[in-house]
Amino acid sequence: MVQNQERRIALVDAAIEVLARDGARGLTFRAVDAEAGVPKGTASNYFANRDDLLNQVGAHIHHRLTLDPAGVESAQLPPSPELLTELMRALYHHISRDRTGWLALLELRLEATRRPELQAALTKTLRDNLNMNVEGHRASGIPGDDMTTVLLYYAMTGLILEHLTVPEVLADFDENDLIATFVNRSLAT
Template identity: 60%
Template sequence: MAGNPERRAALVDAGIAVLAREGARGLTFRAVDAEAGVPTGTASNYFTGRDDLLRQIDARLHIRLAPDPEVVEELLLGARDRALVTAFMRDILDRAVRDRAGYLALLEMRLEATRRPELRASFTASVRGDLEQGMQFHREAGLPGDDQTVTVLYLAMLGLILEHLTLPGVLDGALDGVNVPEDLVERIVTTVVPAK
């Protein structure tokens, strides 16, 4: 396998773009090469096969969609209350919107994992690891609520982001006086997170 890390990262990012735009069926080495603007056959020199590419896309998505440590540090200067949890949830939504292709690729990975048991095992482990890391962060930061609170927030935000990025009109006008998705984040937090 070729060892140029910058080229590998560019190919993985190209794979993310293809996955987001074309879905898993469109994710071929030829499509990745075209997206990256490299000669045909380049991707096959960097990945042992499609499963290897998907595993590396999974790893890269976790980096691309991760919170900015400086943003986290700044937010942690605030009181440990619902308002801070709301700020963290808004940051999650903002990151998904900013890297729409990355988040859509993450959704495509979920769908592909339903068809590929080997991917399901590794992808489940990585997503579960993210959830457990979120629980640990919540506890260590002294935020209101417990692991169950984090799990329900995770599910609610997943649904909100899915709707907002794929069918944004579904929630328009569904809730009187609520600006979707921005105000809905606060509604989710107020509903799920106990007052401290």
């Protein structure tokens, strides 16, 4: 297998574009090569098989979608419900800017229902992500317990899903107000 890491990442990013646009059935080495603008056969030199490509896509999507709290302007606020609200808003807007990454993740989740190995890898990645969020919340000093984090994790997942797939469902709501409500109600538990 070829080890040029920059090219590998470019191919994985191209695979994310193909997955989001064409679904799992459209994800072929040839389609990835075309999306990346590289010669035919390049992707097959970097990935052992389609399962290898899917697994690497699953790992890389989470790097693309992860918000670095240090880059959030309001991260300078003291630990408070207001800081938590601003972090959730920043996450929402960060993911909204990478619609392709989120849609590819949805496609990957669907494909995982048919591929046990992919399901195991994706389950581990998602569980690790949730646990990282729980640990990060604990360490932050922000009010709320572990259940606060879990409730917000799934509330935000649902909000992002609606926003990026059928945004008109939310036409009568302000997403920033919804996020503030999610935070306030999850802290009330």
